[in-house]
Amino acid sequence: MWTHTRLQKLVFIWYNIPSFTGGSAVESIGLLVQRRTRQERRFRLLLFLPTIVFLILMVIFPLVYSVDISFYDYVRGREPRFVGGGNYAQLFRSEQFWLVTWVTLRITLTCLAIEMGLGLLLGFALSQRIPGMGVFRLLIFLPMMLAPLVAGLFWRLLLDQTFGLVNFFLERLGFGAVEWLTDPRFAIWGIIITDVWQWTPFVVLLVLAGLGTIPQELQEAATLDRASSWMRFKHIYLPYLRMPILLAVLFRSIDTLKMFDVPYILTGGGPGDLTTTLSLLGYRNLFSFFKVGVASAISWFVVIVVNVLVNILLKILSPRKRVPQEMVDTGL
Amino acid sequence: MATLVLEKLNLWYGKHTHAVRDVDLVVEDGELCVFLGPSGCGKTSTLRMIAGFVKPTSGRIYLDGEVINDLYPGDRNVAMIFQSYALYPHLTVRKQLAFPLEAKRISRQEIDKRVEEIAHFLHMEDFLDRYPQELSAGQRQRVAMGRALIRKPRLFLMDEPLSQLDARLRVEMRASLRKLQQELKITTIYVTHDQTEAQGLADKIMVMHLGRVQQVGKPIEVYENPTNLFVAGFIGMPAMNFLRGVFVKGERMEFRGNGACIILSKTLGERVTLLPQKEVIVGIRPEHLSLSKPNREENVLQGEVYVVEPQSNEYIIDLRVGEEVVKARVEKRELPALPRTGEVLRVFFEDQYCYVFDPEGEKRLL
Amino acid sequence: MHEETKILLKRTVFLVIALAITVAFMFPLGWVVLSSLKTRLEIFVLPPKWIFSPTFQNYRDILNSDFMYQLKNSLLVAAISTGVSLVFGSLTAYGFSRYPIRGSDNILFWILSLRMLPPIAVVIPFYLLFRSLGLLDTAIALVLVYCIFNISFAIWVLKGFFDEIPIELEEAAKLDGYSPMQVFWRVSLPLVRPGLATTAIFCLIQSLNEFLVALTLTTRRAVTAPVGLAKLQTFLGTDWGRISAAAVIFMIPVVVFTIFVRNELIRGMSFGRMR
Numbered sequence: 009m010w011t012h013t014r015l016q017k018l019v020f021i022w023y024n025i026p027s028f029t030g031g032s033a034v035e036s037i038g039l040l041v042q043r044r045t046r047q048e049r050r051f052r053l054l055l056f057l058p059t060i061v062f063l064i065l066m067v068i069f070p071l072v073y074s075v076d077i078s079f080y081d082y083v084r085g086r087e088p089r090f091v092g093g094g095n096y097a098q099l100f101r102s103e104q105f106w107l108v109t110w111v112t113l114r115i116t117l118t119c120l121a122i123e124m125g126l127g128l129l130l131g132f133a134l135s136q137r138i139p140g141m142g143v144f145r146l147l148i149f150l151p152m153m154l155a156p157l158v159a160g161l162f163w164r165l166l167l168d169q170t171f172g173l174v175n176f177f178l179e180r181l182g183f184g185a186v187e188w189l190t191d192p193r194f195a196i197w198g199i200i201i202t203d204v205w206q207w208t209p210f211v212v213l214l215v216l217a218g219l220g221t222i223p224q225e226l227q228e229a230a231t232l233d234r235a236s237s238w239m240r241f242k243h244i245y246l247p248y249l250r251m252p253i254l255l256a257v258l259f260r261s262i263d264t265l266k267m268f269d270v271p272y273i274l275t276g277g278g279p280g281d282l283t284t285t286l287s288l289l290g291y292r293n294l295f296s297f298f299k300v301g302v303a304s305a306i307s308w309f310v311v312i313v314v315n316v317l318v319n320i321l322l323k324i325l326s327p328r329k330r331v332p333q334e335m336v337d338t339g340l
Numbered sequence: 341m342a343t344l345v346l347e348k349l350n351l352w353y354g355k356h357t358h359a360v361r362d363v364d365l366v367v368e369d370g371e372l373c374v375f376l377g378p379s380g381c382g383k384t385s386t387l388r389m390i391a392g393f394v395k396p397t398s399g400r401i402y403l404d405g406e407v408i409n410d411l412y413p414g415d416r417n418v419a420m421i422f423q424s425y426a427l428y429p430h431l432t433v434r435k436q437l438a439f440p441l442e443a444k445r446i447s448r449q450e451i452d453k454r455v456e457e458i459a460h461f462l463h464m465e466d467f468l469d470r471y472p473q474e475l476s477a478g479q480r481q482r483v484a485m486g487r488a489l490i491r492k493p494r495l496f497l498m499d500e501p502l503s504q505l506d507a508r509l510r511v512e513m514r515a516s517l518r519k520l521q522q523e524l525k526i527t528t529i530y531v532t533h534d535q536t537e538a539q540g541l542a543d544k545i546m547v548m549h550l551g552r553v554q555q556v557g558k559p560i561e562v563y564e565n566p567t568n569l570f571v572a573g574f575i576g577m578p579a580m581n582f583l584r585g586v587f588v589k590g591e592r593m594e595f596r597g598n599g600a601c602i603i604l605s606k607t608l609g610e611r612v613t614l615l616p617q618k619e620v621i622v623g624i625r626p627e628h629l630s631l632s633k634p635n636r637e638e639n640v641l642q643g644e645v646y647v648v649e650p651q652s653n654e655y656i657i658d659l660r661v662g663e664e665v666v667k668a669r670v671e672k673r674e675l676p677a678l679p680r681t682g683e684v685l686r687v688f689f690e691d692q693y694c695y696v697f698d699p700e701g702e703k704r705l706l
Numbered sequence: 707m708h709e710e711t712k713i714l715l716k717r718t719v720f721l722v723i724a725l726a727i728t729v730a731f732m733f734p735l736g737w738v739v740l741s742s743l744k745t746r747l748e749i750f751v752l753p754p755k756w757i758f759s760p761t762f763q764n765y766r767d768i769l770n771s772d773f774m775y776q777l778k779n780s781l782l783v784a785a786i787s788t789g790v791s792l793v794f795g796s797l798t799a800y801g802f803s804r805y806p807i808r809g810s811d812n813i814l815f816w817i818l819s820l821r822m823l824p825p826i827a828v829v830i831p832f833y834l835l836f837r838s839l840g841l842l843d844t845a846i847a848l849v850l851v852y853c854i855f856n857i858s859f860a861i862w863v864l865k866g867f868f869d870e871i872p873i874e875l876e877e878a879a880k881l882d883g884y885s886p887m888q889v890f891w892r893v894s895l896p897l898v899r900p901g902l903a904t905t906a907i908f909c910l911i912q913s914l915n916e917f918l919v920a921l922t923l924t925t926r927r928a929v930t931a932p933v934g935l936a937k938l939q940t941f942l943g944t945d946w947g948r949i950s951a952a953a954v955i956f957m958i959p960v961v962v963f964t965i966f967v968r969n970e971l972i973r974g975m976s977f978g979r980m981r
Contacts, residue, residue, distance in 0.1 A: 045395075045412045048805065051886035055801030059794045059857060060813075066854050067820060070831040077831060130727055138717045144724040146968050148731055153964045155915030157932040158953050162734040164939075165741060165946060171750045173737060205734065266824035269917045273936055287826040287918065294830060294922070307827040314824065393877050414883035426874035430896050443883035491882065 078304035088301065095305040104281055105289070105306075109313075112285045115196065116264040119203045123260055124253070126204065127211025134212060135219045149213065151206045160273035163202040164189070167274075195275050195283045202270050207263070211256045218252035219245070258321060265314050286310045342404055342494035342527040343369050344390065349399035351385050351551075359385045361551040363399070367544070370525040372518070374538040377548035378574070383531045386548070387497055390529065391420050403495060414443065419488035420497040423504070425480050427472035433483050434459075434468045440491045458486045477504050481513065489524070496521070496528040502537065514540050535575050539563070547571050567704055569697045572623050578656060580623045581666045584699065587612050587620065592638075595622055599662020605638040608691045615696065623695040626656065629668035631675065632688035640688045641666060645679045659685060735957075742950035749946050764951035773952050776934035781959070783845050783930060784913035787852040788906055794853075795860025796902065800890055802861065803868035804876070814865070820858040828854065829922045836923060843925045851919050856909040863908075867901030868894060907963045914960065931956050 078095055080088040099105045134145055151159065166173050167188035175185040188198045226244050235243075268287040271277055277284035277292070284292075286306060293303035344367040351360035360382045367373045375383035388394045390401055392413030401408050408416050419440075427436055437455045459465050462482045472480055481501060488496065501517075502510045518541050521528050532538055538545050539559045547554040547562060547570070555567045566572035572580050585597015593609030595602040602622075604612060632640050643659030643666060657679060659666045668687050679685060697704055741749055743760035768774070801807075802814055832851060833842070841847045871894055879889045895902075920930040929937070935956065938949045 045392075045410065047412050048886050051890075052801060052805040052807070054887070055797045055805060056807065059798040059861070062794065062853070062857065063817070063820075066850060067823075067828075070828060070835065073835070074827060074831040077834070133720060133723050133727065136717075136720045138720055140721060141724060144728045146965075147728050149968070150735065150961065150964060151731055153911055153960050154957060155917065155932050155960075157915070157917045157935060158956060159734075161935060161939075161949065161953055162738050165738060165950070166734055171754065173754055176754055205731065209731065262822045266826065268826065269932075272917075272921075273939070287824065290826045290830070291918070291922070294833065300830065300834065303826075304830045307824065307830055310824045311827050314822065318822075391877070391881060393880070412885075413877070413880040414885070416881075418881060420878065420881055422874040422878060424872060424874055426872065426878040428875060428878075428893060439879075440882035443888070487878075487882075 074304050075308065078301055078308055080301045082298060082300035084298045091301070095301045096309075099302065099305055099309070107281055108284045108286055108289045109309075111196065111281070111283060112265060112267070115199055115203070115267065115285065116261055118196075118200050119207070119264050120257060120260055122200070122204050123208045123211050124256060126208045127256065128215055128249075128253075130208065131212045131215025131219065135216055145216070148209045150209075152209045152213075154206065156206065156269040157273055159202055159206045160270040163198065163205070164274050167198050167201075189275050190279055192279050192282050195279060198274055199267075199270055199283055202274060203264060203267070207260060211260070214252035214256045215249065218249045222248045254321075258318065261317055261321065262314055265317065266310060286313075343367065343402075344373075344495060344527060344529070345400075345402040346386070346390075347400045347402065349386065349389065349401065350397050351382075351389060351394065352397045359551055360389070360396075363548075363551075363553050365546055365553070365556060367527055367529065369527055371543045372521050372528045372530060372541055373544045373546060374542040375529060375531045375548060376533070376535060376538045376545050376574070377554075378533055380550075381548040382551040383546075383548050384499060387420075387499055387529060387531050390495070391418055391497055392416055416495075417491070417493050418495040418497060419491055419493035421481075421484045421488050421499065421501045423500045425472075425484040425501075425504070427480060427483055427487075429472055432469050432471055433464060433475075436472070436483055437486050437490055440487060454490055458490045461489075462486050477506075478509055478513070481505065485520075494527065496526045498528065498530045500532050501530075502532075503534075510537075517541065536577060539575075547574060549574075565704075566695070569621065569623070569704075572695060572697070572704070576625055576627075578626050578667050578669070580625045580695070581629075581664075582697075583622045583624075583661075583664055583666070585620065585622065586618045587615070589613070597622070597662070598664050600641065600643075600664055600666075601662070602639065602641060603637055605691055608639065608694060612696070617698065619699055621697040621699050623697060624666075624689050624693060626667040626669040628689050628693035629666070629670070629687040630689075631670055632686040634686070636686075636688055638688075639691070639694070640686055642684065642686045645681050645683045645685055648679050648681075650678070655679065657685065659687070738950045739954055741946060742954050744947055746945060746947055764945075764947040765955070767948050768951045768955060772929075773931070773934050773938070773955075776929045777931045777956065779845060779928055780914050780931040780956075783848045783852065783928075784910045786845075787849045787856050787913050788909040790849070791853050791856035791860045791909055792902060792906060795857045795905070796864050796895065796898070797890075798857075799861045799864035800868050800894060802865050804873070804894075814861075817858050818862050820854060821862070823855075825916075825918045829919050832919075833922055842923060843928050845928045847923050848920060848928060848930070851923070852913045852916065856913065859909060859912070860905050863905045864898060864901050867898040871897050904967055907967050911960055911963055 079090060079092055081091045081094065082088045130148075134141060134148070167175075169175055169185060169187045169189065172188070174188070179185050186194050188194055222244060227240075230240050230244060266287050267285045268291065271283050271285050271288050272291075275283040277288050281289075287310065290303045290306040290310070293299040293306060344365070346363050346365040349360055349363040350358070353359055363382075363386055365373070375386060377383050385394065389396050392408070392411060396409060403416065403418075428439065431439065434455060437458055438451050441451045441454060455468075459468055462485060464479070464482055464486060467475060467479060472483070475483065481504070484501070502513055505513060514537060530538075530541060542559050544556065545559055545562050546556045549570050555562055555571045557565070562571060563575050566575060569582070573582065583595070583597050583600055585595055585600065587604075588594045588596050592606075593604040593612050595604060629641070641659065641661050643661035645657055646660045646665060647658040649656040649658075654669050654671045655675065655678075657668050657670055659668060666687075668685075670687070695704060740756075742764050743762070744755070744758060745761055745763070748755055748758055802810055807813075828851065832847070836842045836844075836847045875893055875897070876889050879893045880886070884892065914930075915932065916930075917932045917936075920933045921936070924930065924933060931952075935949065935952055938944065938952060
């Protein structure tokens, strides 16, 4: 987690843009190197110590322990046996494991593609300054505020092959019913649909935020220059959308890689392992099989995959040539 | 009694920024001392060290004889008016004024009494229950003053307090500030980049540039006797004219530079001969240039009119003298008519108003 | 006239599109609400009934069941965790903002990255640890784990808010004689009230909705609402009417909270993650 330097910098910068343009570099250097009075130093201890202690106890220690766990073979009833990289080796040899990894990746990529595309379109539509839009903007955010588990329940109801509404409409329209939750070809789509339904609004939110930062003057200048729609898109919208898109892709991919709730409640991971995500596999190893060591190994695999993916994404999508105005203004 | 002494004060930001260099200063009790200089010269940093927000890297600050370097700001009994006034947005004016007193164990009645007093003193009764956002800039300024004074501090610090006001209000407030300070006899430090303000308010001015003290003195001293090029150029509006050149000995001493040629008067020429060097910068203030009679030859600059700025009772004329542009303030009654561009004009100056500076060290030579 | 009608047309088209989108997204919600008012038979009927006489029996059943106890657990755990996280988080966020220490940047980055920690990595060691400590199936276990995510979130959000306060306000207070703690309490904290409110609501929602950790660390006594909902789906069959009613009841606090934060949402709380 702590090697995500570029991601962290990006998130940090995006988040802090208001305060970067407001404050000055000298001020922050000033704050950092000030020699404090004794009172201030004692106060600072109070500010940091509780949280640092808490995080060491609750994060660092368990994570280190978790690595340790992954090096042991756990069997119910017996003492755990040290196997070094054995769990990992076993995983990498297992077909099931690679299937599950592939399923997870497939979910991630598909959801990303659909959510980004849909989110951009909807974001544009909802960004229009038309009276009454506000209501729609509010309503559309409800899905992502729900518990993913609840979203899964909703779609479990809708996708049921007998009384689900979706099949009802499909039959009416002549397509024929689909066994969403049990057909090996379509089960994964049940998951994807649920995620898209719940999280496209999140992308819309980011897009709206990005579009909201476009100064009105730019649009007016474009009108004066009689810019075509394509020119507008390229020179006005795209620069301001770069950041939201990057953040959306980042957050959505991390979230879908660790997906658990929806597959759990929608399909239970089936049929077979065709909708089992890595987190679900880890959980199953923990509880159904008590293979704690293997579960831990799986969980670290997820951590590493997330880490790697984030770094790749950053390399591809990082603003290198055309830097957002805010970053230029603050001399970064 | 509140005397402030700064002894070899230095401030480093990080390893690379030397913001305040070797500042020494004495401010007597009841004096109003102005820290004057351009942005980034270190005046605000010095002020902040006196307030206690930043600890000096080296050097000492004495207030009434005791070293206050390590004192927490709140323990120094110093009050400050910030450039932005720093009024608490979540408190009404009344509560703002009471706020400083509530930090100490003062009874509620005493606090209320003092709030009423100060409100009356500064004419704030009308808006005691409003919030800062609802007040005009002038009103906010008064609240900031009230908040600072209510504690009866021994030292009063002001960081460009008038910069938020429009020009007219600024001039008015300047006068009332000065009057207030004199009535209360509080030792005050006032930071500004506006030298007109400094001249109008100060008992003593400390001119700073690039972290260093350039000169300390009474307003009149700093104006008439600048110690170096920077002070000479910074004080006075419009700024002093500077001409780079050499003194040439002919039958008379002459100053030649960049196409300008000035024949010096006998007395001036004699003094100039004593100077160790030849390449100099000559400085003359625009207000010391007057229209010259046509037959005068000594201490005369001749040039073409370049730009004319009419003011209420004078013209500010830009004259092209050789390659240089020289500004002159000429009273309207001296000129029969508005000078036209291209017209040739001759202006002269008195001996004592000719300043000579060393181009290298920028120190004043004459 | 021509221009005006063009604008009117454009507006209507967009509104219609927006309406269609919203209906599409709200539809599952609406359907579940409807289902919660149906009897068992009515749910299974094909074609699905739109018009029927609603019954509240499902709600009555749920209100009398364990689910309410589980909901109470959820709210309790969420409230405590949020409260603790606000305290710790505001203090530390203030520290990062005004009293940074050497390496603050790196520590802050690391704390922010905790938001992206997959719960599965955290849950496994905690399961073993809590088991040996006898803390499995307790509210305190959940509170502690939720605090990890909530504190990181709080620090992230609140630091930004603290950064926005002009430092002169705090300096003026210091000059007036207030100790650093008093400055924090009387000046800085009141000025970030909106930030505190927003953080509180998002933390509450996140904690309420959390599933994997609760599923792993609870069995009976400390079960939270999402886990309870999942348990309603047994292999003996699911009473969809009841589970819909439970879901609707569970949605209410979240919907209410969402209304409170709608402004923050639109104003680009894009760094405020839902998880």
